[in-house]
Amino acid sequence: xxxxxxxxxxxxxxxxxxxxxxxxxxxxxxxxxxxxxxxxxxxxxxxxxxxxxxxxxxxxxxxxxxxxxxxxxxxxxxxxxxxxxxxxxxxxxxxxxxxxxxxxxxxxxxxxxxxxxxxxxxxxxxxxxxxxxxxxxxxxxxxxxxxxxxxxxxxxxxxxxxxxxxxxxxxxxxxxxxxxxxxxxxxxxxxxxxxxxxxxxxxxxxxxxxxxxxxxxxxxxxxxxxxxxxxxxxxxxxxxxxxxxxxxxxxxxxxxxxxxxxxxxxxxxxxxxxxxxxxxxxxxxxxxxxxxxxxxxxxxxxxxxxxxxxxxxxxxxxxxxxxxxxxxxxxxxxxxxxxxxxxxxxxxxxxxxxxxxxxxxxxxxxxxxxxxxxxxxxxxxxxxxxxxxxxxxxxxxxxxxxxxxxx
Amino acid sequence: xxxxxxxxxxxxxxxxxxxxxxxxxxxxxxxxxxxxxxxxxxxxxxxxxxxxxxxxxxxxxxxxxxxxxxxxxxxxxxxxxxxxxxxxxxxxxxxxxxxxxxxxxxxxxxxxxxxxxxxxxxxxxxxxxxxxxxxxxxxxxxxxxxxxxxxxxxxxxxxxxxxxxxxxxxxxxxxxxxxxxxxxxxxxxxxxxxxxxxxxxxxxxxxxxxxxxxxxxxxxxxxxxxxxxxxxxxxxxxxxxxxxxxxxxxxxxxxxxxxxxxxxxxxxxxxxxxxxxxxxxxxxxxxxxxxxxxxxxxxxxxxxxxxxxxxxxxxxxxxxxxxxxxxxxxxxxxxxxxxxxxxxxxxxxxxxxxxxxxxxxxxxxxxxxxxxxxxxxxxxxxxxxxxxxxxxxxxxxxxxxxxxxxxxxxxxxxxxxxxxxxxxxxxxxxxxxxxxxxxxxxxxxxxxxxxxxxxxxxxxxxxxxxxxxxxxxxxxxxxxxxxxxxxxxxxxxxxxxxxxxxxxxxxxxxxxxxxxxxxx
Numbered sequence: 001x002x003x004x005x006x007x008x009x010x011x012x013x014x015x016x017x018x019x020x021x022x023x024x025x026x027x028x029x030x031x032x033x034x035x036x037x038x039x040x041x042x043x044x045x046x047x048x049x050x051x052x053x054x055x056x057x058x059x060x061x062x063x064x065x066x067x068x069x070x071x072x073x074x075x076x077x078x079x080x081x082x083x084x085x086x087x088x089x090x091x092x093x094x095x096x097x098x099x100x101x102x103x104x105x106x107x108x109x110x111x112x113x114x115x116x117x118x119x120x121x122x123x124x125x126x127x128x129x130x131x132x133x134x135x136x137x138x139x140x141x142x143x144x145x146x147x148x149x150x151x152x153x154x155x156x157x158x159x160x161x162x163x164x165x166x167x168x169x170x171x172x173x174x175x176x177x178x179x180x181x182x183x184x185x186x187x188x189x190x191x192x193x194x195x196x197x198x199x200x201x202x203x204x205x206x207x208x209x210x211x212x213x214x215x216x217x218x219x220x221x222x223x224x225x226x227x228x229x230x231x232x233x234x235x236x237x238x239x240x241x242x243x244x245x246x247x248x249x250x251x252x253x254x255x256x257x258x259x260x261x262x263x264x265x266x267x268x269x270x271x272x273x274x275x276x277x278x279x280x281x282x283x284x285x286x287x288x289x290x291x292x293x294x295x296x297x298x299x300x301x302x303x304x305x306x307x308x309x310x311x312x313x314x315x316x317x318x319x320x321x322x323x324x325x326x327x328x329x330x331x332x333x334x335x336x337x338x339x340x341x342x343x344x345x346x347x348x349x350x351x352x353x354x355x356x357x358x359x360x361x362x363x364x365x366x367x368x369x370x371x372x373x374x375x376x377x378x379x380x381x382x383x384x385x386x387x388x389x390x391x392x393x394x395x396x397x398x399x400x401x402x403x404x405x406x407x
Numbered sequence: 408x409x410x411x412x413x414x415x416x417x418x419x420x421x422x423x424x425x426x427x428x429x430x431x432x433x434x435x436x437x438x439x440x441x442x443x444x445x446x447x448x449x450x451x452x453x454x455x456x457x458x459x460x461x462x463x464x465x466x467x468x469x470x471x472x473x474x475x476x477x478x479x480x481x482x483x484x485x486x487x488x489x490x491x492x493x494x495x496x497x498x499x500x501x502x503x504x505x506x507x508x509x510x511x512x513x514x515x516x517x518x519x520x521x522x523x524x525x526x527x528x529x530x531x532x533x534x535x536x537x538x539x540x541x542x543x544x545x546x547x548x549x550x551x552x553x554x555x556x557x558x559x560x561x562x563x564x565x566x567x568x569x570x571x572x573x574x575x576x577x578x579x580x581x582x583x584x585x586x587x588x589x590x591x592x593x594x595x596x597x598x599x600x601x602x603x604x605x606x607x608x609x610x611x612x613x614x615x616x617x618x619x620x621x622x623x624x625x626x627x628x629x630x631x632x633x634x635x636x637x638x639x640x641x642x643x644x645x646x647x648x649x650x651x652x653x654x655x656x657x658x659x660x661x662x663x664x665x666x667x668x669x670x671x672x673x674x675x676x677x678x679x680x681x682x683x684x685x686x687x688x689x690x691x692x693x694x695x696x697x698x699x700x701x702x703x704x705x706x707x708x709x710x711x712x713x714x715x716x717x718x719x720x721x722x723x724x725x726x727x728x729x730x731x732x733x734x735x736x737x738x739x740x741x742x743x744x745x746x747x748x749x750x751x752x753x754x755x756x757x758x759x760x761x762x763x764x765x766x767x768x769x770x771x772x773x774x775x776x777x778x779x780x781x782x783x784x785x786x787x788x789x790x791x792x793x794x795x796x797x798x799x800x801x802x803x804x805x806x807x808x809x810x811x812x813x814x815x816x817x818x819x820x821x822x823x824x825x826x827x828x829x830x831x832x833x834x835x836x837x838x839x840x841x842x843x844x845x846x847x848x849x850x851x852x853x854x855x856x857x858x859x860x861x862x863x864x865x866x867x868x869x870x871x872x873x874x875x876x877x878x879x880x881x882x883x884x885x886x887x888x889x890x891x892x893x894x895x896x897x898x899x900x901x902x903x904x905x906x907x908x909x910x911x912x913x914x915x916x917x918x919x920x921x922x923x924x925x926x927x
Binding site: 015016037038039040041042043044045069070071072073124127128131132165329330331394 | 667668670671804805806832833834835858859878894895896898899901902
């Protein structure tokens with residue numbers, strides 16, 4: 001092995017991160033150098049933590065330089081650990097406890113309107129992600145991380161799952177494709193990740209492999225036993241063709257997403273604004289997901305400056321039957337929520353139907369009627385869903401029926 | 408002469424000198440407690456017999472004008488920051504003073520910018536003894552390291568007017584860089600290649616300085632209309648090739664923020680104002696120059712449009728966004744102290760509802776009232792706030808002096824003062840047990856808006872009552888501080904020596920706090 005390694009980021013525009021240069025030496029003890037923009041406030045703290053981590057890994061002789069641009073302790077620790085593990089083999093992990101705020105579980109059918117992608121090697125974007133109130137955040141180990149940074153991103157994502165408060169957002173991780181993806185699971189499964197996004201999913205066997213690995217990791221009596229959901233991403237023609245088999249491949253598959261950049265490349269075509277080239281694939285994903293009783297989730301809209309374009313895109317997505325979409329900028333969240341949310345007209349109509357439904361139940365009638373019109377059970381079900389959603393989004397009071405006046 | 412002497416503890420609990428650069432100073436006594444006595448200082452009488460009857464006061468170059476104006480050791484020279492980071496005049500003055508071997512000058516700028524960094528060499532060699540005004544960036548660092556010979560004095564824009572008017576500061580030579588002027592000395596900032604808007608910061612200098620030099624790169628025949636500066640105050644006029652760099656006069660910090668976190672601060676601030684009933688038909692607000700403050704204006708616009716309301720006036724800091732509000736009829740008047748872009752300059756030149764103001768009309772505390780206390784909503788920034796709502800704008804948590812006060816202290820007298828600030832910057836928490844330097848007493852600061860919650864000053868029981876059922880995350884300032892420290896850790900305090908290097912004046916000329924030398 002080499003005896004000098006680096007980890008992290010530095011330079012112009014880098015914030016809340018640090019860059020570690022580590023050399024394992026034969027003698028001379030620990031030579032520690034800290035350059036930090038917060039040296040006055042946290043210089044002693046950074047030094048103390050660095051020495052503690054080196055000691056934890058049994059390193060007695062090393063020269064280590066920390067160039068810090070205001071990184072939190074768990075970021076610095078992830079960087080130091082990454083640098084150490086490039087130079088030596090060890091079974092030890094320098095772990096932070098999972099904070100109480102992150103011990104929640106999510107449900108199979110919780111709202112997944114928005115899920116915010118966060119590059120897995122960029123701490124500055126993670127720290128405040130939760131304040132924008134997305135339904136989910138995705139710590140991305142796959143495409144948003146440069147190939148040579150993929151190893152160190154694992155430590156950062158692991159520490160973020162433990163220590164960064166995402167204020168109730170579903171905590172998702174997108175793993176890599178293939179064996180690297182299965183190895184990624186070691187860094188996230190024990191730390192109460194709520195959902196795994198599986199990229200380029202083409203066959204049910206890929207889901208089974210992930211689930212087997214999850215079971216293996218959890219075997220030695222982990223204290224966190226919350227479910228880990230899976231959202232496969234369909235990004236190829238083969239994936240589209242196998243969508244239903246994938247959607248129904250395991251109990252913990254709760255949503256099926258589509259990734260259009262790779263899909264259109266696979267078809268040998270280009271992504272357009274109106275999206276006719278992906279109409280079949282999107283419909284297929286919606287149908288496969290619905291047939292399997294799970295949520296169909298749309299691709300991201302990549303022009304972060306065009307809020308009106310995003311709104312139109314969400315309207316099309318909602319009309320096709322999708323339950324949510326990805327986002328790559330926090331300002332997209334509010335547009336996505338507002339547009340996926342039931343409209344006032346939809347809520348009013350649903351109220352009428354649900355009110356009639358409850359009245360029929362109270363009277364012991366099997367048939368729901370609105371005036372002289374019979375209401376089919378699927379229509380009632382959809383109305384109940386709309387009411388449920390409206391309540392979840394604070395657009396309708398829980399006790400609305402108490403004050404509802406029949407028209 | 409000692410830089411300072413006779414330290415006492417003032418009403419803010421801070422230790423401050425009562426002798427500053429050899430002159431007596433009054434310690435801060437509390438907001439509105441210090442009452443001045445006597446009369447304003449009077450400028451020297453002059454006679455028309457000593458000035459050319461044809462009105463032509465043009466002198467061939469700046470050196471000659473400075474010498475004619477009595478450039479000598481130990482005097483005070485004032486300049487202005489209308490050109491912001493594009494100023495080409497201040498450094499030329501001290502280049503000349505240095506070339507002629509003059510020493511111990513006092514520089515009295517209305518603000519300093521990175522373009523003035525080269526003056527540190529004159530502070531080092533004794534050409535300049537000290538600065539009273541603002542010490543930004545490199546000049547601040549120089550001061551914090553204890554290298555300035557005299558004691559630095561930081562004043563607000565209003566305090567600068569007050570200090571001259573009260574006779575605390577005597578200006579020997581004022582150099583007013585003017586985008587357009589005539590040979591008599593009438594000048595304005597709305598025309599010419601270096602157009603910058605108003606020239607209000609130079610008003611007090613024109614009225615009270617012994618000698619006044621107008622410097623321009625756009626000389627027009629008499630009369631120069633409008634005359635923001637009256638030639639009747641002016642001794643000499645100098646024409647230079649170029650007095651400012653237009654693209655740097657137009658500040659780069661005046662675009663709406665794209666940062667999602669700052670947009671959230673802006674959105675919550677506007678929502679707070681709306682829910683608390685601070686926005687109404689005919690209200691008024693102070694528009695700041697920062698990206699967050701600009702975005703708040705956009706949210707205000709949405710609210711006004713929806714309700715069919717108008718703001719009676721906006722105080723600013725004008726720029727294209729505020730001009731748009733004026734032109735759309737969402738704001739009836741802009742009372743402008745400084746203009747940040749060419750749309751602002753154009754509007755001030757062409758629109759009678761866009762009028763220039765000065766620190767005298769807007770901010771001077773020793774006058775018969777001023778505009779600042781009439782404003783409903785004031786949005787400001789801060790480097791630090793403490794659990795008693797005291798705020799700091801001049802030093803950072805690492806102890807270094809980096810910014811001037813600007814109009815910040817003066818605008819605190821508005822009816823509701825809101826500080827939208829991130830709870831921490833990188834790893835630096837903004838809410839402290841005690842601010843490093845007090846610039847604004849907590850009793851004047853009403854609301855702190857952070858991305859993790861909003862704290863209302865407990866003194867504002869009316870606002871607390873109104874926001875009782877708000878959907879916004881209202882928290883105590885203690886809760887916010889604890890939240891930041893949970894994420895960042897508890898920060899250590901900067902280490903200072905006990906040597907004072909600068910003082911912060913309050914709007915009434917009393918000494919609010921001391922800035923100490925960094926321990927190295």
